[in-house]
Amino acid sequence: MNHAAWILTFLKVASIAQGFTSLKLCRSIELSPERSVKLHTSTPIMRGGGQDNSDVGTSSARLISDGNSLSFKDHVFLQGFSDQLKVKQLDEDSAFISIAANKQSDEHLVSLGNIHCEQFLACSRQKLWWTLPHWGRWAHEIPAETQFLLMKLDQDSSSASARYAAILPVLSGGFRSCLTARKDHDEMFARVESGDSGVQERKIEDILYVRCGHDPFLLLRESFRRLSEKMGTFRVREDKSLPPSIELFGWCTWNAFYSEVEGKGIMQGLASLAAGGTPARFLIIDDGWQDTSNDEVVEATEERTPWNLAKRIVRQVCAGAVELALCVGLKYFETFVKRAHHDSIHVKLWRSLTSSFLSIPLLQHFRRTTDYGKRLVSPHANLRFLQSLPGGDLGEFVNTLKTQMGVQQVLCWHALAGYWSGLRPSSPSFQSLSPSINRPSPMEGILEVEPQLSWDPLTLGGIGLPRGDRTLEFYHQLHSYLRSNNVDGLKVDAQAAFTMLGEGNGGTVKVTQKHIHMMEESVSRHFGSSNCINCMCHPTECLYSYKTTSIVRASDDFWPDDPASHTTHLVNVAYNSLFLGEIAQPDWDMFQSDHPTSHIHAIARAVGGCSVYVSDKPERHNFDLLRRLVLADGSILRARQPGRPTRDCIFVNVMLDERSALKVWNVNQCNSVLAAFNLQGANWCKKSRQHVVHSESVSSVNVLMRASDIEDNLSCDKSTWFVWTTKWSRGGALEEASQQLVSLQDEISVQLEEKQCCICTFAQVHQLKDGGREISAAAVGLEEMFNAGGAVLAVHAEQSSMRVESRGPGTLLLFSSVKPLEVRYGQETLEFQWSEEEKTVRVPLTFARGEISVRY
Structure with a gap:
């Protein structure tokens, strides 16, 4: 069946089903009424060559602005930027760029003109949660949602006089920024947005930071320290302590059990690692231990009359039509939408359908097949997990792990919102928090990267959050329970979800920083300032919020069943670490020692300066490999800095150029x-x-x-x-x-x-x-x-x-x-x-x- 026939068939089924939706088949008792969808229109482009002579560089400066260009030692690397931009020189090598638009808006797209460099490395969004490296030379090659940009200005980078420039989008005045390009312009643009239609400004000060130098590593280190001092919302890695678990060999339950983690399996996994001479001294109890559920779906009770019986029959017929539409729609999605370009007709059609009559059936489908629609019911462990523990008590179990198995640190997983879809508002455990459902509203830039955010479970079902003034109380509830049961720290996941919750909450910067700072305050109170692994957290709203926690997962997950992912995983971590490593110690994630690619994963972590932990299934280990990572006492030989690419391969695509190796130094x-x-x-x-x-x-x-x-x-x-x-x-x-x-x-x-x-x-x-x-x-x-x-x-x-x-x-x-x-x-x-x-x-x-x- 060709594309046109597919669309015609799908629309016929969809139109039949849509005609029935006014009868309201069922209702979800947890879902508040849908907020109107915010439609993103194309933002006017501001370009030109305006002059602002109040803050131009002086003759003694090495970084020079002449109003519409920036140069470093006679090399113009940014030319023809908008007259809406104002350059404020800080010292001879750095400057901030501010925006003064013609009108107030919650979103500005401003031309930065053309770039002139030999090569650039862009760190851009791969998904909502993660970033990855991208290499190029021309402005039109800048990826959407670029959060860090490093440019090599000279062909020869081996010389001590080689020139580099960094452009770092930052957070300011409730707005976040990123770099992007448009397919019809050979220009680079700054996208500046609040994420809340009610938060609009015409002037946004210091929204981009520019620094130049001769040493790319020193340039980045000085850049992030300057931003830390200026913004005051985060601290650099060198100023924070590291958690004790980073020096120990660890085991994570995720790939071993996924969300079916249970006590017997944990004991078996730890015992089998110890029997091979590589005892795990820290443990991550990943997703699966919490008390969660999906929202209930009920139908109102009705008196048994002929009329009500007729209505029920009609509803059942309608439900069948909607289910048929969903089945056809899912086939259509897999065939035409899943891998389609974000701007294709298939994506646009699917977004329209899933924001209307398919929204509830699709949400119910997600709830049947995934955990992402589930909400936290209480701060305690779930009954299934507790019943699997010797003695049925979490605290006793953790004590047993420490006294009998030699585990020194036990960390537990939770999402920043508690669970993937947050808290369940009707739960008796959370009534004092007055939780409510917040509707995600992904911004235009991230939808270009990941269009499926328009119809994912979090967007369709909303995220349950405590009332604004009860956020810290929620974290205290959850963390005090874990600490009272002898848990030592946390892995806090799904943090980037808050960057979709700006609408109605004062913008993405405000809502994300608020929750991260309160999470950190609670972590410091219950576990010590640094005993937390931050995960799924690569938007700058997250990264520029870490004041005390010092570990950040550096890439997408270890995917054992995706053969194409393993080499790219290592590349992504290494290049992301150039930037992330200035804010926190990059975490290279778990891996499995018996995996066909385990040797490259193991050696990368040996030079990565990171925690070393595996997610082996019990009795499935490669001890020849593990004994090259782990000493007999369960400690590791950790290198002292973040592992990063060497200077001669920073600007090289080591995945696709067919001639280059990735080199990582420490x-x-x-x-x-x-x-x-x-x-x-x-x-x-x-x-x-x-x-x-x-x-x-x-x-x-x-x-x-x-x-x-x-x-x-x-x-x-x-x-x-x-x-x-x-x-x-x-x-x-x-x-x-x-x-x-x-x-x-x-x-x-x-x-x-x-x-x-x-x-x-x-x-x-x-x-x-x-x-x-x-x-x-x-x-x-x-x-x-x-x-x-x-x-x-x-x-x-x-x-x-x-x-x-x-x-x-x-x-x-x-x-x-x-x-x-x-x-x-x-x-x-x-x-x-x-x-x-x-x-x-x-x-x-x-x-x-x-x-x-x-x-x-």
Whole structure:
């Protein structure tokens, strides 16, 4: 059946069903009357070349504005922007841009003119919840809902004089901003919106931030610190503490049980991990433990009369027609709407139908088949979950996990609204909160990215929220219950849903920041300021609201059954971390150790500086892999910064250019680590809104690894490093290991096939003197571990000895230009292996932490 025939058939069925809807088949006792739908019309474009000489750059500034353009050291990177824009210079390298429109509105679309750069990296919305990287060069390539933009202005980025510019949309005066493009204009636009038709302004101050510099990492760090000081709504990562769970190996129940989590399974999962020598020391009890339900649907009772009986028969006939329309409609959706362009006739038709007579049948369909329409009934655990626990008590169960299973931290999941669709207004547990149903109204920009938000369960059914002045009371109810049952922290999900709730609530910025700040206040009171993982939270309304919590999930989920998603998952996390990592420590999400791609997930997390936690099903583990991540005591060797792409691949599409590897760098306490991955062949397709494999046959790539790839090494230009390189096969096996001495710019060439990866540990070489003999030595780390160097806590080079403080147990790998005389641990002389060819020393360690002395 062709498209035209499909639409004609569907419209015939729909028209029959629509004729019956006035009879009101049934009603949902939880749903308040539908709010009128806000129709988004095309906002007039403001462009031109206006002059505002009050705040132009001075002759001494490096960032110069001449009224309609911005330049950095004679390179014009933004040209021809609207005369509605005003540039306010802050210092020689940065400026704010404000808007002064011709009339008040809740939404402004303003031309920023053309961009001039060699390449840009845009961090834009993938879905309501998440962002992902996008690369390009021209203004028309800027994706919708771009929240961060970094531009390389020079062709050669290896030079210290290379120029970069960042444009960061921010929040101001109740408005949020993003960057976008229009298909009919080679210009970049700023979309500035409140999300509430009742919140309108003509002037919005300081809504875009611009900064230029020669170091992209320093540029971003200074940008976010400046924004933190200016906005006062969030703090940068460096100013916040990290939760204790981040140093521990963890297990999450989600992919193991999904929402059917229960006590016996939790005990089995923890026991099987411990039996393999990798005990989980923190646990996330994910979705499934809460007391939730769908709204009830009832029909009014009627007297049994012939007339009422006739009406009931008519209603049943009507219900059948609507069900038929829904069945046909769902087939139509799967065939023509699901992957259609956001502006297609199919999407427009489906949006119209689901906002009218199909809305209730579709909502009921979602409630039958998903959890997203469910609401929280009480702050307590549900009866099914409690009955599955030994003793039937959550507090006793958590105590058992800690005393018998060695778990140190237990975290529980909840949505920012309590559950996916919030609170149930009729619930006796929440009557003191006076909850009501709030109707989401997605804004135009996010509908371009994810048009299905117009008909998803949250939009159709609304989200139940406590009365505005009772929000903090709600979080106290929920969190005090968990804390009284010995729970240590939270994973707070679905936060971006609040960016659809601006209408009638003062705008998306106000409502989102209010709930996040109150959630953080309650977290601080009950669990400590940082013991919370923020999740599904990438809109700037969320990111610019984290004052105390310091962990942010950095990408869409680990999808075990989507083969195209795994390489893109790692790429998205790495590039998102360039920006997110300035606000919080990026969390790379769970993974499964027995998955076919587990080796790339594991190695990425080893260099990511993040928590390491798996979602293995009980008895289904790859312990050979896990023991390279987890020490015997259940701790991990965490790198100290967010893992980020190296400077030479920031502006490279490492998924589709067929020649580049992703390189991720990080630092340990005494050395540094660099990993490279061949992740070519798949990406997220914005048009069809799905992960797509572009090539079944992925070419090998050649990657060059250098000490200078690690930013912290750049100040050590006269140093020498001993490099321990391991290469891992597509199946996860160690393929080869090698070692060499390098200077800052020396290159190590590695050939990587599809999904192969390698790790280089750079250990700085120390010079010792034994009489007239010069000795070179370096501490690499635990040879068996992916992040070997994370084990080295301190190195003290002395006249004729080197003291190394290390984690263990395991084999400590050292470089030494000569064979040591002895190795001691306190008063004990340790055995060691010396390789004359490699110039390496291997020392078996049996302790968890201690200091050895290598004597010459």
